[in-house]
Amino acid sequence: MRDDFSAKTKEILAKRVTHKCSNPDCKKPTIGPNSDPNKTVLIGVAAHITAASVGGPRYNADLSQEERADIDNAIWLCQNCSALIDKDTVKYTVPLLEKWKINAEDEAFKALQQRNYADTPKADQARPYAEAELIWTHGFKRPQGASQKTNEIYGDTPISIMQVIWYNHIAWNYELKIYNNSSVGLFNLKLHQHHSNSFFHLKEKLPKINNLPPYRDLSLRAETSRFFEGTGEEANKIMKPHFPDQLQGLRLLLEYTGEDRKTYFTELTLNGNTLTIVHLDEKPNDY
Ligand SMILES: [Zn+2]
Helix, strand or coil, rough: CCCCHHHHHHHHHHHHHHCCCCCCCCCCCCCEEECCCCEEEEEEEEECCCCCCCEEEEECCCCCCHHHHHHHEEEEEEHHHHHHHHHHHCCCHHHHHHHHHHHHHHHHHHHCCCCCHHHCCCCCCCCCCCCEEEEEEEEEEEEEEEEEEHHHHHHHCCCCCCHHHHEEEEEEEEEEEEEECCCEEEEEEEECCCCCCCCCCCCCCCCCCCCCCCCCCEEEEEEEEEEEECCHHHHHHHHHHCCCHCCCCCCCEEEECCCCEEEEEEEEECCCEEEEEEEEECCCCCC
């Protein structure tokens, strides 16, 4: 008798790899539209890693019937690959198939999490969409000499270096990644800072003449910094959050031209550690 997979097992197995063949050299989609608008074409197979019946490929007598029909013993493949793995069991071993399965599911999970610019559907593809991310790269603190306070507090009492109160220069460095999240090119990209920004310093400028092809990005280095009077340990605490309070509410405006020669805008506002993105057709009047 054959220990076949249930319909439910097959369905879950297929969905866990987004209906793609788990053979890393294939990855063929196994589902698509049928010419009948109410039907799909399914060419995927829930293949057995170890055979469903005695004498089958990679049969493992140690497994129970339940184990043989369990999802753990299944791998989603296209019809070709499912035939292939059963023809050559020397090459297509249990550990190899298990590896395929783990990697295929892992890839599906990563694709799910990933922000895939190219796959984000946009209703109106004539309009370019510039978007941006602010990525923290590194921080540093530089003591600029001991503060008067050290003396005021400790006087002539000998103290350790840990107790010294410094004038610290603390800085947070970022990469402002601007990308074109659309299938049309954009030109003459300009970046405006809102007048309320007081601590955000761009260390690089956009070239005067520039363009950003579809789904491409560019990065500008930026920084925020402050002085802090305190011990080294206190300064470390201040430095710790990657997006300090003084940067919250940061407002930037991207201005750019589309292939249609129209001017478009994207407003960016820092909220916690992410830039909130709002696409606009007109320049906001407070810029
Ligand atoms: Zn395949």
